[in-house]
């Protein structure tokens with residue numbers, strides 16, 4: 001093994017901040033990732049342990065659908081009354097994964113994300129025609145699994161959904177005249193709110209995406225969630241239309 005930082009956030013927002021580091025890696029049960037680290041097949045500088053995030057756990061029924069949180073362990077799927085009643089074959093499958101230790105540590109999210117061709121869940125998810133919900137979108141199983149150990153998950157999946165509202169809020173603060181320059185917002189976020197300094201603050205980061213992309217993504221998330229607050233502010237709309245940037249706007253204000 002080699003040195004790496006270990007973090008155990010208790011909220012999705014904190015996990016996202018930590019995973020903003022491109023060399024950090026999420027770990028759920030660790031049953032695939034830890035052996036990969038031991039064999040140096042993967043070498044993250046930080047591990048972000050998701051197991052303390054309550055909002056990613058649990059099983060519930062919604063109409064005709066069974067919703068299983070990514071952090072739900074195999075033993076919980078095997079013992080779930082909801083799963084046994086609705087999809088007994090899935091409970092049976094979960095009860096036969098590995099051994100007792102594996103079933104008590106391994107998670108459905110880790111197994112599906114890893115997409116090992118020898119794993120049980122990916123076949124079940126495909127066979128059931130399930131839908132994989134990420135922070136950004138819902139992906140049909142047929143589109144999710146793209147080949148051995150490869151899925152449609154994007155590295156920035158969780159990230160954008162949480163960071164773009166901060167960009168929108170920053171733009172609102174500029175519109176209201178509470179701050180006069182985008183760079184002032186970046187300084188506050190990097191020094192006061194734990195925004196990863198190497199990203200240069202939310203307004204700088206938005207410029208790297210391009211404000212047209214920022215506008216389109218905000219509109220997409222607003223539509224997907226029904227959250228009106230995610231609609232891009234008038235300032236973002238204007239800068240996107242003009243091909244402008246927060247950086248150029250900051251210069252003109254100084």
Ligand SMILES: Cc1cc2nc3c(=O)[nH]c(=O)nc-3n(C[C@H](O)[C@H](O)[C@H](O)COP(=O)(O)OP(=O)(O)OC[C@H]3O[C@@H](n4cnc5c(N)ncnc54)[C@H](O)[C@@H]3O)c2cc1C
Nearest residue numbers: 026028029030031032033098106107109110111113119120
């Ligand atoms: C001895 C042994 C026997 C096993 N037998 C079986 C078996 O019979 N059948 C079977 O199907 N499986 C088997 N497994 C695999 C086991 O089921 C684990 O569930 C699986 O390895 C991955 O789950 P995990 O939670 O441990 O993921 P981790 O090892 O924590 O993560 C795996 C990968 O997914 C990523 N990841 C984890 N969680 C998320 C998330 N929420 N969102 C996005 N990415 C994420 C990680 O960054 C990593 O790249 C076995 C494992 C062992 C060690």
